[in-house]
Each structure stands twice: as structure tokens, then as C-alpha cells.
Amino acid sequence: MSTADVSPDATPSQAASPTSWWQTVDQKLESLGEYLNPILVKETRQALKSRQFAVTFALVLLTSWLWSLLAIYFRYPGILYSPDGPFLMVGYLDILLFPLVVIIPFSAFRSLASEREDGTFELLSISTLGPRQIILGKLVSSIVQMLVYLSALAPCLAFTYLLRGIDIITIAYVLICAFLASVLLSGVGLVLACVTRQRHWQSALSVIVILLFIFLFVIGLMISYGSIYEDAGWRQYDDVDFWIVTGALFSAYLSYLYLTIEVASAQITFESENRSAGIRRGILVQHFLLIGWFGYLAIRNPREEEILMVLMTMLCLHWFIMGSFINGESPVLSPRVKRTIPNLLADRIWRNWRLPGPDRGYFLVLTSLVSGLLVVSLLIWFNRFSTLSVGGAVNGIVYSAGLVGYTICYLSVGRLFLRLLNMIFRADIFVSVILHLILLMGGVMLPLGFQVLTNRTMDQNFHHWTNPFWFFVESIDSSSFTSQPLIGPFVIFLWVLGTMLFLVNLLLGTRDFLPKREDDPRFQPERLPAKIEDAADPLA
């Protein structure tokens, strides 16, 4: 540094050479700390020094001791010979759930929200820290706090094991579940912290968030009581399927955690950067996970076409929800994003799905849905070679095709409406989600309203064709629904309609669909006209 008139003695004093192995370990750990995420270091320092942490930690310790004493008092002398471990474990877990489900996620929420309120966020933005580093630092700091709480209750948890009635796997399983839930909720807290920048909305949001976490805490209390004290039936540790389901749930959990981190990171990324690529990657990971796990289940149980129908339902739900968000993205590509577009056409096409913008996103959603339908069809075809009946195969194919047709139609209509709205005002993601919900509600309510007005009975007939839930319920309730003669033409009609809507959208979005890497003349001063009266906002 050359800025200051620094006296020679300003150089840092050299650390004393270690005299014991412990000092050597200490120094090694300190040097290791140099490579930790700076946000983690700062947040941990702040959190451990805060009054809120001191009070919560003291309360957790105090209530756990109190619970130990009360439980022993009430259960004495039975506690000396009967397996009372689950009884105490429920109490300890409930005590632990309060900081894990309420305090820590809310602290994560406040931590990011206050960065914006106190003006420190901009200072972080112009440092060399990336948005993902900021989010991960805050998340890992929450994990450190969780570990502190867990370690404080470790003796109590060991005590429950000694009392018998609960095995070590259950204790570990339950604690890991509580820990993972807390991590995900902290991630959700970080996402919610970025929802609004306005102070009055932030205050309202704080109340909503704390109420949400308290509500989840109450649910957690019920789950802990049910799973530890009342019902031990789920603990089938010797069954391979138990661990397969655990693995599937864990992978789904990881995908949602990843998506949460990506969404939170995108929200704090500059508007001019590419904020969509990470989220789209996360959504695709979930798509592949769904196909992977359900595909595996379908191959293991080839007779049950219902597994594939559940897969298609989940895929359609997944893509409808994500599509309703993606359709509301801003169509403007910032100059910074434009600079990342490859020059080579093939490369440009391959990477196009990662570029922000509703048209590219809409295309990604639709192609993913169709790819999901193809996979399901392939699995049905594959299972036909073993034990899947013809009726089951037809049922599966018709249902899947119908549901995908519905999803394409609704998303395409939503995209068309948003195009119209964007001519009047900038319809953002929030507007898009509301619009898709209204469209869906309209599709459900239209035939129902007609039924009420004309006093007709319309159950189980095609008057309800606009209602995807009607199609879903009828198909699930009875396999005869998908084998009636009208169903084939109806599904074809849905697909024709969907394809037409898709083509209209594609035609309207052609100009922006495959953007080229180009230097925007607006940012080349030598190419600017003498006087600029009006220009589009680069961040609109």
C-alpha cells in the first residue's frame, strides 16, 4: 500500500514461534481461517456477540435443564426401569426446534434485509465477493449457529439414549432432519429478505416471515411428537426401500436447497447480470431428479402405470409453476449479458436456454415438458415388454399426453396475455404468477359457472374440458375414462391447440429468441448522435 505516511513500526508484529503442539495447531487453524468465506467470518462474529444469541442460547440451556428435572420428577420412579427415552427426546427436540425453525432462519432473513436497510449491501456488491458467496456465507453462518445449539443439547440427547426406548439411528435421523429443515428454512429466509426493498414492506414482511416460522415450528412440534413418541412404524432401518426413499427425499431436498441459494443469489445480483442461468439450472436438476427417481421406481414396478402418471403430474406441476415465473422475466438483455453470448451459432443455440428472457424460458419449459412426456412414453414402452398391461399403457400415455397438453395450453395463453400486458406496462414476475393463477382459476370456474347458470349436471363429461383438474381427477379415479372413444380426439385437440399457441408465441418472439453477441451502439460514445432525447432504460 502506498497511500499512507506509514512509520516503519507499522508493519505487523511477527507472531511468536509456536512453543507447543497446541500453538502449532492454533496457528494452522488460523491460517486455514484465511480461506473461509469473509461473510461467514463476519456473520459468525456478529451473531455470537449479539444479545439475541446470548438470550436464546441461555433460554435453550435453561429450558432443557428444566425439562430434564420435570421429566425425571414426573416419571420417577418409573424412569429407573422403564424405557423413557422417547418421552424426554420429544421435549429436547421441541426445545431445539425453536431456535432451529424460528430464531436462526429469522436471523438469516434479518441479516440480509438489514444489509439493504443499512446501506452495507452496496459496499459488498462492489467488493470482489460474488452474490453466491454472500448467500453461502450467510447460510453457513446459520449452520454454525445450529451446530452451537446442537452441541449445547448433546448431553441431554445422550441422556435420552441411556434411558433406552430410542435407538441411536432414530436420534441421529431425527436430528439430521431437524438440522436440514433449519438449513432450508434459513435459505427461504434469505430468499424472502430480497423480495422487497421498500422499508414499509420490509416491516410487513418481517411480521409475515416470523409468523410463518412460528407456524412451521408448531407443525414441527406435532411431527416430533408423532414420529418419536406415538408412531415408531416408519423406522424400518433394515428395509432397503426405507433408505432408497430417504435418498430420494434427500436428493429432492438438495435440489430445493440449491434452487433456494440460486434464487437468493439472483435477487442480490445486479439487474444487468445474467440472473436466470443458475435458477434454470436448478429447475432442470429437479426435472432430472424427478425423472430419475420415478423412472427407477417404474422400472422396479413395471405393472404399476400409476407411478408414471404421478411422475407426469409432478413434472407438469413443476413446469407450470416455474413457467409462470419465467414468463414474467424482463425481455431486455443488458449489455453485460449480451457480451456473454457466444459468437459461434451452434454454441449460441446450445447456451440459449441460459440467457434471461421470457421467450427463451418459455421454450425451455415447453421442451422440458415434451422431453418428460417422451421419457414417460419410453418407460411405458419398455414396461410393456415385462408385465404392464395394454390398458395400463394406454391409460398412462393418454393421461400423460393430456396433462402435458393442458400445461402447454395454459402456459402459452399466459405468455400471450403477458405480451399484451407488456404493451401497456412492464408486467413483472409477480404479475405473471397472478395472471397464470387467474387463468387456471378461470379454466376451473368457467364450466362450473356455466353449470350453475344453466342448472345442468355436467359431471363426467367434456363440458369441463377447460379444467385440467377435471381431467386429472377423472383419469385417476377410473381407468375407463382414458379408454372412452372421445378421449383420443380430445387429447389431439389439446395438442393442436397447444401447438398453435406455441407457434404464435414463437412467431411473435422470433426477433428476440436467438440474440447475437453485439456491441450496443448506445454504449459506444463515438457512435452516439449529437443529442439524445430519449433512450430505453438498460435495466428495464
Next chain:
Amino acid sequence: MIATRKPVIELRRLHRFFGRTKAVNDVSFEVYPGQVFGYIGPNGAGKTTSMRILATLDLPTAGDALIDGYSVINDPDRVRRRLGFMPDAFGVYSNVNCREYLDFFARSYGLRGRERRLAMDKTMEFTGLDVLAEKPISGLSKGMKQRLCLGRSMIHDPAVMILDEPAAGLDPRARIELREMIARLAKHGKTILVSSHILTELAEMCDVVGIIEQGQLLATGSVADIQRGQLTQSRVRVRVLENTEGLAQWLAEKEDYSEIVTDGQLLHFSHVGERAEEAVLLKEMIEAGFQVAEFGARHSTLEDVFLNVTKGRVQ
């Protein structure tokens, strides 16, 4: 300061529109290594907007801005590494002391191990915060917080520093200390862009000033250059031993001299033009036989220039 090298800060036809409001409208200027550039203008003139664009916190609507040759649009990461930005808000954390605060930002700029400790020690010594290292930030005075924020913006040894209203709300002592620190930074080769409302201080510390109003740069150059460009007015005071009225009449016959007022032996008048003309005038007075005992002129300050250039318009 000799400006022969490439500019370190460069605004090229910068525009930033917010709807119909033209916050920055075709602003161009250059700042060379080691220069202190004073950015002055009334509230809402576009100073902070241009500074935020330079700090990569905003994008221009058109035009470009470069720091050390790197565009804020195309190379924001490189710009950030070369830039220290001090916004008008403190931006401090709770439950953190001065050392921890600087430590955090040093880590955030990728400084590790000895390099980080050295940067922290030097910054603390430079800002005079070494004695308050363990003090919580919440307990610092406004002046000390401002020093800390200056320390934060220079912790990674940037070539360019952008200081937005650094002296706002400080007491006179803190202002003087801040001014001295900025002067020392410039002496050590930093290029500084500073905005302020306290024009007398800017005049003392800046090599160059730019006056902006309604998003447009009205004048740029050294204070003296602008004064010359503006043909600024000075108020001249003359004491003659006798014949004050005669001198007044003699002056009234000349061009460029107005508002002539006599008060006993004293005579005041206004002059629009260059300083050299006043020296010629004094010589002529003496040659004309007037017994001049005192001759002095109060030239226009940066404040006068500012008032002269700007019109107090807001958008």
C-alpha cells in the same frame, strides 16, 4: 499536477435517464493520475448518479465511463478492483469493532494473511483509528465513522477513489482532518473524485473541478481556468491620499469598471476581466498622478464561480 499521462477516470458522453428525468445528460470529463477532481453541483444535479455509474452500481442509459481504461459496462469486475467507493451513507455493521470491520472488507477484497494484516495496520494508522481498533463501531463519533469508511474504501489500495459528500455533517475539525487525509492520498498517487457542498474546502484540495447542474456539466477545469473562462468579477478597493472624487471620475470614463463607490479616502469598484488588467490599471492610476496608498482586490471564489455558472434549477 502535470496531466500528460492517460486519464484514470474518463466519462464519455455519459447519459442516465430515469423516465423523463435526465439525471446525467451528456457528461464527459477526464481525471488524470494523482489529480483531485471536485465534483460540485446543487442537490439533484446528477453527481451521485454519475458516481454510482463509475462505482458500477448503476448502468448508463448511453455513453460509457472508464476507470483505468476499463469500461464500467464491459469490465465491471476489473473496475471494482481498481476502485474505492465511499458513498454518502456510512454503511456500518452492528456488533463489530473497527478492526473486525476493516478485516472483513480486506477479506472481501481478497486480501489474505500477512498482506491483509499489513493493509489493516497501515489503514488504521493512516486514518488514526489504531487507538480505537477494539472499539465497537456503534460507539464511534460521526467523524470517526467517516474515517473508518474512508479506511474501508482504501483498504485494497485502489488507484482511484470516489468520495461522495465525505465531509457532510462533520464538525470543522473533522472536516479539516478529512481534507488533510484526502490531500495525503493524492500526494501518494491516488486519483480522487470528490463531491461536496462545502466549496471553499473543495477549492483548497482540488486540482480540477467540474460544475454540474440538471445533469449537464457546465464547466470543468481548474478553479482559475473556470474563473478566466467566466470573466469573473472582482471587487477592487483603493485608498488615495487625496482627490477621491477625481479618481472616481477618471475610472468612470474607462470601460470594464463599474459600481464605483467613494467613502472618504476609500474607493470601491467592480472589474470584470483578468487580474493582469488590474496591475495595468494601478500603473495607469499612479501615472495619472493619483497618490495610491492601498490597492487590493477580492477575487471571486469557487463559491462565486459556482453561483455564476449555475442557475439553481432543479429537475
